[in-house]
Amino acid sequence: MSPDRVAQDAPWLLWLLNAMQSGQEALLQILHSVGLTPDVDGQPAWPWSRRLAGENLLLDVGQARAMAWSLLAVVVIICLLVLAALWWRHSKKRGSLLVTALLIVIATPWPQSQVIWTPASPSSFHHNPLPFSDAAIARGAVHYQRLCMDCHGATGNGQGPIAAQQAVWPPSFTGPLLWRRTDGDLLHTVRQGVFTHSGQQRMPSFASQMTVAQTWELLHFLRAQAAGQLLQLSGNWVMPIALPNMQLHCPGQTWQQVSDLQQQRVRLVGLADVKSVLPDPRMLTVWLPPADQSASFIPAQIDCVVASATEARQALFWLTGTENFTQTQLLADKAGWLRARNDRGADSWSEADLVCRVNEVVQGATQEDSLTRLLRSMDSQPLVYVKGGSVHGLQ
Ligand code: HEC
Numbered sequence: 001m002s003p004d005r006v007a008q009d010a011p012w013l014l015w016l017l018n019a020m021q022s023g024q025e026a027l028l029q030i031l032h033s034v035g036l037t038p039d040v041d042g043q044p045a046w047p048w049s050r051r052l053a054g055e056n057l058l059l060d061v062g063q064a065r066a067m068a069w070s071l072l073a074v075v076v077i078i079c080l081l082v083l084a085a086l087w088w089r090h091s092k093k094r095g096s097l098l099v100t101a102l103l104i105v106i107a108t109p110w111p112q113s114q115v116i117w118t119p120a121s122p123s124s125f126h127h128n129p130l131p132f133s134d135a136a137i138a139r140g141a142v143h144y145q146r147l148c149m150d151c152h153g154a155t156g157n158g159q160g161p162i163a164a165q166q167a168v169w170p171p172s173f174t175g176p177l178l179w180r181r182t183d184g185d186l187l188h189t190v191r192q193g194v195f196t197h198s199g200q201q202r203m204p205s206f207a208s209q210m211t212v213a214q215t216w217e218l219l220h221f222l223r224a225q226a227a228g229q230l231l232q233l234s235g236n237w238v239m240p241i242a243l244p245n246m247q248l249h250c251p252g253q254t255w256q257q258v259s260d261l262q263q264q265r266v267r268l269v270g271l272a273d274v275k276s277v278l279p280d281p282r283m284l285t286v287w288l289p290p291a292d293q294s295a296s297f298i299p300a301q302i303d304c305v306v307a308s309a310t311e312a313r314q315a316l317f318w319l320t321g322t323e324n325f326t327q328t329q330l331l332a333d334k335a336g337w338l339r340a341r342n343d344r345g346a347d348s349w350s351e352a353d354l355v356c357r358v359n360e361v362v363q364g365a366t367q368e369d370s371l372t373r374l375l376r377s378m379d380s381q382p383l384v385y386v387k388g389g390s391v392h393g394l395q
Contacts, residue, residue, distance in 0.1 A: 010061060014384065014391055016068050017054040021390040024052060028125055041187065041212045042129070045122035053118035054389025055180050066111040073108040077101045121192075126184030130216045131259065132223075133245035134308055134315035140221025141318060143214055147206055156225045168202055173222055174229040179239050182388030183219060190215050221318065228321035231341070237356040240385040241319065243268065243332040246312045248286065250304035258286070258336075261304075265375065266332040268306075270316075270325035271345060275299055278347050282375060283331070288312055290326045333378045337385075340374055349374050356383065 031037045032044035039045065057064035084097040130136050144152075153160040156173035163170050171177050178186070191212075193205030210218065227241040243266060245258045255261055265283035272290045279285075279301035287298075288306045291313065298305060306312045316325055320341065327345035331353075332338050340353045349371040357377070368376075385392045 010064075012068065013057070013061065013064050014386075016064060016071070017057065017386065017389060018391050019071065020052045020054055020067075025125055040122040041126065041191065043123065043126045043184075046120050046124045046184075047122075049120060050117045051120035051124050052389075053116055054386075056115050056118065056389070058386060058389065060115060063111045063115045066109040067116055070108055070110050073104050077104055080104075121185050121188035123184040123188045123191075124182055126182075126187055128183045128216045128219060130213065130220065131245045132220050132242050134311040136217045136220045137224045137244060137315035137318055138311040139214070140217040140219070140224075141314065143210060143218045144221055144225070147209060148218075151203075155229055156222065157229070166202070167200070170203070173226045174233065178222060178226050179387055182390070185388065186219055186222075187212075187215055190218065224315060224318040228318050231319075231355060232321040235355065237338065239387075240337045240356055240383045242336050243330070243338050244312075244315050244319070246286075246306050246315075247308035248304040249307045251298060253303070255304060262336075263334050265334055265378075266336075268316075268330040268332070269302075270328045272326050274302060276347060277301055277329075280371075288316070288325060331374070331378070333383070335382065337383050339378045339383075351377060354378070357381065 028037070028044050028046060031047060032039075037045050037047045057067055080097045080101040084094045084101070087093045087097070149160055150162045151160045151166060151170045152158055152173065153163065153170075158170040158172040160170070181189075189203070190210075191205060191207040193201060194203040195201055206215070223241065224244070227237055227239070230236065230238055243258060247257050248255055248260075250256075258266070261284055267280070267283045267285045268288060269277055269285060270288045270290070271277060272293060274287050274289075277285060277299075284303045285301055286304045286306060287302045288309060291309075313325060316328075316330075317323060319338070320328065320330070322328055322343065327343050329342045329347075330338055331340040331342075337356060339356050340349070341355050342349055342353050351370060351374050354374060354377060
């Protein structure tokens with residue numbers, strides 16, 4: 001089941017993934033607060049070599065169902081054992097409680113251990129502490145070109161100039177890899193390298209060539225690059241991608257960056273002829289002026305101008321794969337996910353412009369204009385973003 005279908009077809013599965021994730025994170029916090037596990041790369045280290053594998057359950061709903069029953073069974077068994085301990089004097093009651101617990105153990109469809117456990121690293125539960133911003137993406141691109149491109153290729157397709165000399169071919173980042181790994185596991189891979197079971201090095205470690213913060217920037221870049229490549233290859237953002245944070249200048253408003261525009265739809269416009277953009281009260285309009293044009297005159301239909309224009313242009317190049325942004329407009333939904341792209345340099349939208357969709361668009365014979373239909377599709381199909389087996393908010 002593709003992750004974005006999960007929310008519709010099996011909402012309980014999202015609940016299960018959340019419960020598994022928060023349970024493990026809570027355990028980690030407790031261990032860390034009593035000093036049983038140290039910090040690694042600035043965040044508490046996961047002390048075990050395995051963790052629960054939410055990402056596998058997404059692919060196997062039968063096992064996920066077994067997992068949900070098992071969690072319930074564990075809770076009930078613990079309650080029965082506690083009761084049995086409290087009633088240890090009443091041998092009859094105690095006996096029947098213990099027999100019930102045993103029957104539950106036998107009757108529960110325990111999931112297969114190779115499905116629910118997956119190898120973990122000390123940073124498996126780390127979160128990227130940096131905002132997904134144009135500046136982070138632009139800096140990440142520099143690290144990538146310096147350290148990764150020779151093997152992983154200029155577009156991240158795994159076909160760099162020295163790729164063929166490696167013992168195994170470097171993977172492509174446009175496949176499901178980045179979405180199946182947790183951010184923390186990716187951090188670990190890049191900092192520590194990749195080794196075979198027998199200790200042979202497959203990929204070098206980069207901990208001595210980048211700080212932790214630079215590695216997090218690099219991971220933001222990888223995601224932006226993969227999104228842009230996917231858009232070029234398939235015309236779609238298969239996995240949700242957020243409108244990056246950018247510095248803004250919004251006359252008459254207190255907003256200073258994209259993250260201040262919460263719960264509003266945002267239209268990002270790169271057009272040179274910004275006067276052709278029709279005013280629309282249903283969304284905020286943010287203008288990225290072309291490189292050779294200054295935003296000295298701001299027409300009334302523009303709410304904000306991008307202040308970090310150089311970084312924004314670079315980040316958008318990676319995100320969309322489009323070199324020249326002067327024909328492009330992007331639409332972000334109220335949660336901040338990029339949902340639609342229009343490359344025609346005009347203000348006419350169609351539902352085919354949706355590039356991150358949950359369902360196929362049903363063409364209705366309504367009187368509404370196409371932008372209204374597009375906004376309605378966006379709002380009625382909120383995105384759920386599952387990465388590395390856990391449900392993420394915007395990042
Ligand atoms: C010398 C060549 C080389 C360089 C340089 C290199 N990689 Fe790799 N990388 C590989 C190879 C080969 C693999 C596949 C290893 C395997 O699957 O055993 C790999 C695998 C990966 C993976 C996937 C690991 C997984 O979880 O399966 C990631 C992510 C990755 N590289 C990121 C990077 C980043 C980021 C950089 C730059 C900092 C980088 N690599 C630099 C060769 C390289």
